[in-house]
Amino acid sequence: MANHKSALKRIRSNEKKRVLNRYQHKTTRNAIKAIRLATDKAEATAKLPSVISMIDKLAKKNIIHVNKAANLKSKLTKHVTAL
Template sequence: MANHKSALKRIRNSETKRLRNRYQHKTTRSAIKKLREADKKEAETMLPSVISMVDKLAKNNIIHKNKAANIKSQLVKHVAAL
């Protein structure tokens, strides 16, 4: 276990950030699943908010920016095909 004050603080901060990132990532994945199961009209209204969630994950380095781009592309194609 770490002995320095700064190391102990870093452990606390890391755990807090990890839990926040995990929550945001899981919430976004759930929203993506809901969007894929939704009908056309509902999916079109949900799409901007889901894309925004994905962009925020990429901005905060929770997911890679290219993965975010791929997810957004797939979602737009899915909604267009409905």
């Protein structure tokens, strides 16, 4: 158990950040899945900018690696243009 006041605060803040990061990551994964399952090109094209923005935010906060973000954006863009 933590012995210092600051260590207790760090535990609380880490838990809050962990929950928020998990929520944002899961939301982004669901949005990516929705684009991959979309059959209408207009619908997928409309969703793409918001999903790319979500991916960029995850990379900026180091929730996912920058290269993974680049790979996801590239693959999604290729998928949407191929529809």
